[in-house]
Amino acid sequence: MKPKVLLSRVGLWSATAAASAALLIGIAPMTAKAVNIPTEVTEDGKNTYKKYCSPCHGEEGKGDGPLARSMLPKPRDFTRGAYKFRTTPSGSLPTDDDIYRTISYGVPNSTMIPWDILTDAQRASVIPVLKSFSEAFGVRKPDPSISVGLEIRPSEKTVAEGKKIYEEKLECWKCHGVEGRGDGPSAAEQEDDFGFPIKPFDFTTGKFKGGNSSSDVYLRFTTGLNGTPMPSFAKELTDEQRWCLTHYVLSLIKPEENKEK
Numbered sequence: 001m002k003p004k005v006l007l008s009r010v011g012l013w014s015a016t017a018a019a020s021a022a023l024l025i026g027i028a029p030m031t032a033k034a035v036n037i038p039t040e041v042t043e044d045g046k047n048t049y050k051k052y053c054s055p056c057h058g059e060e061g062k063g064d065g066p067l068a069r070s071m072l073p074k075p076r077d078f079t080r081g082a083y084k085f086r087t088t089p090s091g092s093l094p095t096d097d098d099i100y101r102t103i104s105y106g107v108p109n110s111t112m113i114p115w116d117i118l119t120d121a122q123r124a125s126v127i128p129v130l131k132s133f134s135e136a137f138g139v140r141k142p143d144p145s146i147s148v149g150l151e152i153r154p155s156e157k158t159v160a161e162g163k164k165i166y167e168e169k170l171e172c173w174k175c176h177g178v179e180g181r182g183d184g185p186s187a188a189e190q191e192d193d194f195g196f197p198i199k200p201f202d203f204t205t206g207k208f209k210g211g212n213s214s215s216d217v218y219l220r221f222t223t224g225l226n227g228t229p230m231p232s233f234a235k236e237l238t239d240e241q242r243w244c245l246t247h248y249v250l251s252l253i254k255p256e257e258n259k260e261k
Helices: 001-022 043-057 096-105 120-132 156-169 214-223 241-249
Strands: none
Touching: 043 120, 096 120, 156 241, 214 241
16 A cells, blocks of 8 residues: 555544544433433333333343344344443443443444433433343443553554554454455354354444544454454554554545445
8 A cells, every 4th residue: 555545544534533523422421420320220221221222122131122133233132241342351341331332322334323312311221221131240340441541643654554463463354354344255254152143344434333433443452342253452462553453444444435324
């Protein structure tokens, strides 16, 4: 890849990330710390879950609601206690804040919409209900959230280093494809921990499921996605290498191809 192209894509990524962040500001508050999270399951929580969540996730949280059959990826089975989008280490339970954020943001490129039609209190009331479906929350607590340090400045050098990690060290292209379109040679073989087919993410869309900021993408490489083939690279890569990989992956966004998506 030519240097001018690399620098151009870094610029496009920065603009795209900034625009995405601006769009997400509309849902407030976006943190559980700003609302009162009930410590026990309430009637409001049960009613909110039954009306808005059970059609997909099922009345007992098993991911088997009446609408689930036609969905791919499948709705989350909360009984397993395996949550994809977290600030906690690989294998850990999510924090209340993590769960609240997913409910509020939704999961782009999936059928999980942002539940901004619900009040802050309604979104908060669902959290104890979701946790009640898994015994894991009764026997252990989430590990402390990972502290995201200062991001290194994106540049031609960091993108080039990230490209090398993507292509050679981790061979991410085998699942995500050479151009990051989710069409690698192993893509069709991927399954989640529940035995359902799962498609590697298409980075070119720019609509990252766990959030579009560079910190969000960095966290995915650090925490992994519990319940999926996507592992944590916290041990394989240094902090700087994870930032480089983040810069490269974000450089794969193609805004010109996704204006109408």
